[in-house]
Amino acid sequence: MPGTSVKLYGRRKEESAAAGKDARLEALAGEDEGYDEYIPLKERRRREAERRAGKLGKNRRDRERARLEQEREEDERMASKRAAAAISSAAGDGEGGGEDAAEAAAGPGAEGSKKPRxxxxxxxxxxxxxxxLDAGTIKQMRAKEEEHRMLKEANQVQTNALMSAAEVAKGTRYTEALTTSWRPPKYYRDMTEEDCDKLxxxxxxxxxxEKVPPPIKSFREMKLPDPMLAALEAKGIKRxxxxxxxxxxVALSGRDMIGIAFTGSGKTVTFSIPLIMLALEEExxxxxVGGEGPFGVILCPSRELARQTFDVVDYFCKHLHRGGFPELRTxxxxxxxxxxxxxxxxxxxxxxxxxxxxxxxxDLLHTHKVHFDLCKYICLDEGDRMLDMGFDEEVQKIMNHFKQQRQTLLFSATMPQKFQDFAKDVLVKPVLVNVGRAGAANLDVIQEVEYVKQEAKIVYLLECLQKTAPPVCIFCEKKQDVDDIHEYLLLKGVDAVSIHGGKEQEERNEAIKLFKEGVKDVLIATDIAAKGLDFPDIQHVINFDMPxxxxxxxHRIGRTGRCGKTGVATTFINKMVEESALLDLKHLLMEAQQRVPPVLMALEDPDQEMDEVDGVKGCAFCGGLGHRITNCPKIDKTASQKAGAQRDVLADTGGYGGDW
Known part of the structure; x- marks a missing residue:
């Protein structure tokens, strides 16, 4: 039937369409199995941030847990060490008590115990x-811990002034000292170490x-040229x-060196002779020729000291030239x-x-007027001052101009332990040569201390000047006091001159010249003249202010009692002087076996029973014998200077420095 066939065809068409639709849906479903749902960018970023935060939090918690665990273990070790030290230093309370304390010190944290403490x-x-333990022992234990902590913080040298920036950046460390052609005589080379130690x-x-050169008892055996020996003889230096x-x-051998000796002991000659011999050999x-040199440089903290050192070096160079050797220019x-x-x-x-x-x-190096292409010798006179704040950055700028390894020497009468440790770490196999305790007073100086009221000091000064014949040197803390005393003495008819940092250089030179020649009897000065200046004939030094x-x-009292002569040092003290300075003075007098006045003997020393804590006598930072590092005034002063220098840098005022 025509109608029926048409109807069936339409149904088959619908069924085939439905079947095709189902097949397409199944195909799409098959494709969806590997398909990731689209997530907007903002949502993806939010989820990623949450994921990272969770992971970071976990890592942070793990690190914090590990840090706390490490701190706990470190505290346990320190507690055990302290307990063991306490037990070993106890005065002996019986064997049973010691065993009980040892068991307590071991505790649950001892080997074999698994439970954390x-x-x-x-x-x-x-x-x-x-x-x-008694209270004194416990106090010493706590003081020792505190001193170790403070010393570690205070001993951080502000600037590595002995290495150039290039050496620090590249990690350049020289392992061998410079070699020279100088050799000691054979009989000195054949000496055993025991023989050298006895000498x-x-x-x-x-x-x-390491391998310290032998000590040599005469200049001739040091193989110095005859003109040099004649120059020493002319100065009265016979041995x-x-x-x-x-x-x-040590210096002639090319070794880096730290030299410590009391004032007036001949340090200038010690570092001048090796420099001259090096320059003579190179010449x-x-x-x-023009534009070349120098072979060596000596740095000094003050202009007056630099001029004095220049006179010594130039004196020897001229004697060598007159003796037939090449001219050496300084x-x-x-x-x-x-x-x-x-x-x-x-x-x-x-x-x-x-x-x-x-x-x-x-300044001359920066402007290329001088270069250090040939320079291989540098000496820092008054090395502790040159490495301290104010000079350290300038010294480092100078070190940046060295093109090769150099021999470095540091000399001073006072060399704090922190600079000794720093130099030993930075220099190349250095040799430390120490004659007496660093910071000890010259035993050839008779030290007198007098209590004088502040308002009476300038009047009493005239009476004090009568103790010895001129020349006399008076030291003050302030420039204004120098000017006032100078004017007062002139009015009283005393031939006096004065120097301080506020005067013109020509005036300072003239004052030093007149005083050295004996034209003027009295020199009034600030600490600018305290370090290094050599006035051989001074018999009396007066400290108008206690530093x-x-x-x-x-350093002040070291201006007298030089070259084996005896001198007198008078110091005015009163209630204006800090107690820590008076305690330091008291202990210095006792060390030098000098008379201690009753006013100083009456001072109570809070740290008297702690004199030998950790083998250090006095302050481990500044060397003062009357206080510990826990109440050292120099630490506070250094901290203030650091803060002031930082502020100056930010204000572009050039920072704080010394004599330029």
Whole structure:
């Protein structure tokens, strides 16, 4: 039937369409099995942030847990060490008590115990271990811990002034000292170490270092040229002092060196002779021409000290030239004087030695008027001051201009332990040569201390000047006091001159010249004249003000009693002086076996029973004998200077510095 067939065809068509639709749906479903649902970018970022935060939080918790665990273990170890130290230092409370304390110190944290110990348990065990100790022992234990912590913080040297920036950046460390052609005589080379130690003991010389050259008892045996020996003889120097006996051979050998000796012991000759011998050897190999040199440089903290050192070096160089050796030229580079007169000799003829203050030589190097292409020797006179704040950055700028390894020498009468440790770490196999305790007073100086009221000091000064014949040197803390005393003495008819940092350089030079020549009887000065200046005939030094730091006192009184002569030092004290400074002075007098006045004997020493904590007598930071590092005034002063220097840098005022 036609109608029926049409109807069936239409149904088949619908069924086939439905079947095709179902097949397409099944195909799409099959494709959807591997399809990831689309997530908007914002949602993906939110989920990623949550995932990272969860992971970071887990890592942070793990790190915090590990840190706490490490701190707990460290505290347990420290508690055990403290308990063991307490037990070993106890005065002996019986064997049974010691065993109980030892068991308490071991506690649950001992080997074989698996249960972790809390800080509270460690504290209880420490308390039990120290229960039988007296209060003094416990106090020393706590003081020792505190001092170790403070010393570690304070001993961080502000600037690595002994290495150039390039050496620090590249990690360059020289492993061998410079070699020279100098050799000691064969009979000295054949000496055993025991023989050398006996000789050093005879001269009260302490040394520290590897393969230290032997001490040599005469300048002739040091193989110095005859004109040099004649120059020493003309100055009245017939045999070497203890620092020269050991220091000159060390320096001639090319070794880095730290030299410590009391004031007036001949340190300038010790570092001048090796520099001159080095320059002489180089000149005889190949003469220098215009623009070349120097072979060595000596840096000094003040202009007056630099001029004095220059006179010594120039004196020996001229004697060598008169004796038939090549001419050695020395140039003085200090601030306050014409720069052109300092540059001309270098550029016209060349120079062998330079004596300078850090600011001026740094300026000449920066402007390329001087270069250190040939320089292989540098000495820091008053090395503790040169490495301290104010000079350290200038010294590092100078070190940046060295093109090769150099021999470095540090000399001072006062060398705090932190600078000794720093130099030992930075220098190349250095040799420490120490004659007496670092910071000790010269035993040839008779020290007198008098209590004088503040308003009566300037009047009493006239009476004090009558103790000895001139010349006399008076030291003050403030420039204004220097000017006031100078005016007062002139009105009283005393021939006096004065110097301080506020005066013009020409006026300072003239004052030093007149005083040295004996034209003027009295020199009034600030600490600018306290370090290094050599006035051989001074019989009396007066400290109008007691300095805050005992090392400045040592340098001041060191202007007298030089070269084996005896001198007198009078110091005015009153209630204006800090108690820590008075305690330092008291202990310094006792160490030198000098008379201690009743006013100082009456001072109570809170740290008297702690004199030998950890083998350190006095302050481990500044060297003062009357206080510990826990109440050292210099630490606070250094911290203030650091903060002030940082503020100055931000304000672009150039920071704080010394003589330029």
């Amino acid at each position: 809390t800080l509270l348990e460690a504290a209880k065990e420490l308390k039990k271990a120290t229960a039988n 050093r003991e005879k001269w009260s010389i302490l040394v520290d270092g 070497p002092t203890p620092i020269q006996v050991q220091g000159v051979p 005889m190999k190949l003469p220098v 140039v003085l580079c200090i601030g306050g004087e014409d720069k052109r007169s300092q540059i001309d000799p270098i550029q016209r003829q060349g120079v062998h030695c330079i004596v300078a203050t850090p600011g001026r030589i740094s 805050d730091e005992i090392e400045n006192y040592v």
